[in-house]
Amino acid sequence: MSGDTSPYWAACRRGELVIQRCTACDRRIHLPEPACPWCGGRGFAYDPASGDGVVHTYTVVHRSFAPGYQGREPYVMAWVDLPEGVRAFGHVVGCPPGQVRVGLPVRVTFRDDLPHWRPA
Numbered sequence: 001m002s003g004d005t006s007p008y009w010a011a012c013r014r015g016e017l018v019i020q021r022c023t024a025c026d027r028r029i030h031l032p033e034p035a036c037p038w039c040g041g042r043g044f045a046y047d048p049a050s051g052d053g054v055v056h057t058y059t060v061v062h063r064s065f066a067p068g069y070q071g072r073e074p075y076v077m078a079w080v081d082l083p084e085g086v087r088a089f090g091h092v093v094g095c096p097p098g099q100v101r102v103g104l105p106v107r108v109t110f111r112d113d114l115p116h117w118r119p120a
Contacts (some may be wrong), residue, residue: 056081061077077089106118
């Protein structure tokens with residue numbers, strides 16, 4: 001595929017997490033990009049991911065300015081380290097914001113065809 005990120009989004013719709021891998025330099029990329037940020041390559045493979053991770057850092061949003069998120073506060077946004085060597089971004093769901101911490105083991109879950117993270 002040439003610069004096409006649709007396989008990532010199709011996997012999300014199926015409830016599967018995949019990691020984009022540049023076929024030119026073999027680097028993994030998350031979130032998917034139309035071109036490799038390291039070498040500029042546009043050929044990609046999409047490798048299955050375990051779906052496990054660990055919270056690297058997070059923030060609790062108490063006042064959102066993002067359309068569609070106003071009125072949902074508080075919610076947690078986090079960077080999650082995956083064993084595949086990439087960091088994923090998304091909401092932490094399934095627990096109160098006060099229970100989220102750096103180092104929390106999490107597992108991917110899908111809502112609205114987007115990856116989110118819940119305590120493992």
